[in-house]
Amino acid sequence: MDKKTGQSNRFINSTVILYIVLWLLQPVPNRTEGDIRGIATYTMILATVVFIIYLAVNIASFEKNIYVTTKSITGTVLAVLGLWVILTAKTGILEEALFPSPEIVLRQMFSDSRLPGDILSSLITLGKGYLSALVFGIFLGSVLGMSKKFGNSITYITTFLKLIPPIVYIPYAIALLPRYESVSTFVIFMSSFWPIFSSTYVGVKGVEKQYLDSAKVLNVGFFSRMINVILPASLSEIFIGCNQGLAYSFIMLTSAEMIGGSAGIGYYIKYYSNFGDFTRIIVGILVIGIIISIITFLISKLENHLLRWKPK
Amino acid sequence: MNKIEIDHLSLDYAEKKGSFTALQDVSLTVKEGEFVSIIGSSGCGKSTLLSVLEGLNHPSSGTVKINGEPVKGCGIDRGVVFQQYSLFPWMTARNNVAFGIKQSRKELSRAERLQIADEYLKKVGLDNFGNKYPGQLSGGMQQRVAIARALAMDTDILLMDEPFGAIDPKNRTALWELLLELWENDSEKKKTVLFVTHDIDEAIFLSDRIIMMDSAPGRVSAEIEVPFRRPRIRTELLRSKEYNFFKNNLLNAFYNEEEEVEEDNHYIESYIDKIAL
Incomplete structure (x- = not known):
């Protein structure tokens, strides 16, 4: 048990697992027509950025509440991205026209000129x-x-x-x-x-x-x-x-x-x-x-x- | 020379039904460099009397003079320490002291003010607490800062309204000694101090003279010189027979009628002779 963070393990936990799952989802073929094949670049960049921030806080060992906050925010972002990509691009459960996949939304967000x-x-x-x-x-x-x-x-x-x-x-x-x-x-x-x-x-x-x-x-x-x-x-x-x-x-x-x-x-x-x-x-x-x-x-x-x- | 002269002072508060007489026909004088305590039970008007000197209240009749001039509102010739709320909780201890200095000595630069503030914090034993906020300090430490501010403002007169009333006994006695030491040694010319308290030991240990007040309406009931020589050593003084005899007489005077006070004064005077021997 790590005294400083109160976590049982700082490197194998739900946040790390979520990040790995997100990577494992990448090779799964898309069921929707609009999504590009291969790695969802914007999604993975976002996921990696929040994950690196989480790791940095983890290694730098800030106070416990900063660590816990970062961990839960990172975990939520990764979980939402994972769930979103499963429900849209990977399975097509949600209507494509009404529910674009995270990759499409993020690409739009970062390339929108207006x-x-x-x-x-x-x-x-x-x-x-x-x-x-x-x-x-x-x-x-x-x-x-x-x-x-x-x-x-x-x-x-x-x-x-x-x-x-x-x-x-x-x-x-x-x-x-x-x-x-x-x-x-x-x-x-x-x-x-x-x-x-x-x-x-x-x-x-x-x-x-x-x-x-x-x-x-x-x-x-x-x-x-x-x-x-x-x-x-x-x-x-x-x-x-x-x-x-x-x-x-x-x-x-x-x-x-x-x-x-x-x-x-x-x-x-x-x-x-x-x-x-x-x-x-x-x-x-x-x-x-x-x-x-x-x-x-x-x-x-x-x-x-x-x-x-x-x-x- | 009389530093403070109060002459036939009365103060009435307007109330819903008529008025309330807080002070009636109070006359007293305080000499330059004298340490005078005002003692009395709650509601006897001792704090009201001090507030007139502070400039926060105005007499209904009679006059109050400082240095021979009638008091017109608050002034920077008087340093004030309240029981609580003297300090501003949003300023650090150092800034609280420096803020006081800024008001009374406008010619100083900010750096000079901060330097004087640090000097005075050191004098009250808080050299490492300059950056702390009052909320981070104990009640006793807060009063030390308030005393540091009042002294750093370098006024002739100190008005203290039950400054140690909310402090535990152990810290209170430490503050007595600190206050006396600073009063006796800090400036070349001793400051004139008017000190309101309801603690009889405090009044005896600190003062040259004790003024007793009685309530409804607030008035002066007795004035007693304190015969003990300075510098006073608390542990020796408080254990001495003379001290206890004096204190008992004072307590009697405190609880008895005015006529008997005269008699008690007589006892005390004969005792003073004895001590002098």
Whole structure:
């Protein structure tokens, strides 16, 4: 028994076996017409890349939880690829037109010429809408939170506005705004502003009086108090709103692009669904999943870093 | 020279029905370089009195002067240590101290501030803890950092509001000795300290003078000079007969009426003569 990882064997286990099975499947002839013969290059490159990452973590002996996470992610990717290729290309159990094999999807993903442009367009729209909501939400939330004049009225108003599903703004925004990109940006702004604003307001309002007193007796000026005392004290509350706003943003981004956009990853899916191109639809869905995962991962890293002082 | 002068201070809090008198007609003076404790049961207004000096509360009537000037809000001429929450948990120990220095000594560069912060952390025995966050330190260590910050700010006056109230007895006595040592040796001119506590041993061991307060409404009930010579050695002092006699008298004064306090003062005075011999 390996003490460090708690694994009975680090080199013969389910992950390694899955990887070997994937290789053994390669010589099995395809039953579908669309798939190329021989080794599924893209599938095997992907499988090998995740497997090498797994091996590297395994050999480098990181902490146990990093190892276990890598192992389960690698295992899941390999299992999904294996199951997928068996159900499609190797047996033809699933309808070929509706369920392309992983090789076809991956080849499309890495060779699609318009995909990078659509991804970029989506990220720019998301960035504009979300970042402006972040700036306005945190600024207004903290200014109103610090002011003594506004009592609970703000909370009632924001709760009401927060409850409105932001998707209903889309038709109105299309009518009001000149260009379609600004519609997406506006809708993302609307959907993420309220959660960010209200969590900042609540967080700032709830900063413990003792910290404010401590800042007062140190004679801390207004801006320093805001940046060095009030915002850090309410940061974990603010992050709740930021994460919620981000989740809404992703939904709104793709919805807005699918309803009437002319670019972006949502539009990409909508466009190819008109032609019944299920390969590209799956590519689009996977790409959205990957992008959202990366952004969410980076934000949670940022949150952990900024809140590293919190006792666990 | 009188560093702090409180003259007929009263403080009323507005409540839903009428008002609550937290302090009534409090007058006292603290000389420069004097270490004065304010002792009293919970709710006697001792912390409220300190908060007026901190600038967090304003008198309803009467005057509060520091260096002969009426107190107008908070100021960087006073270093403050609270029982808890003095430090900002999102700043490391070093940055907490440096942040305090930044407020009181704006002329210093960031590097100088950090250097002074490290010096003071060393003085309170935390030289290896500069990069730790308050949440990673014990309660006693956090108060050491708070003391380091208050001292590093280099103010004339230290206001301490039950700073060791939440610390276990063993660490508390260690902090008494640290505080006295720093107070006696840190700067050329001794700082004026006003120290709020409900621990009678703490008050005797630390102070030159003890002010007793009584509640409902909060007022000064007695002022007693502490006769023991400095530097005080805790183990010797706390075991001595004189100490226990003094403490018992103080306890009597604490629990009895004001008239008897006069009498007790008389006992104590006769004892002071005895010790002096």
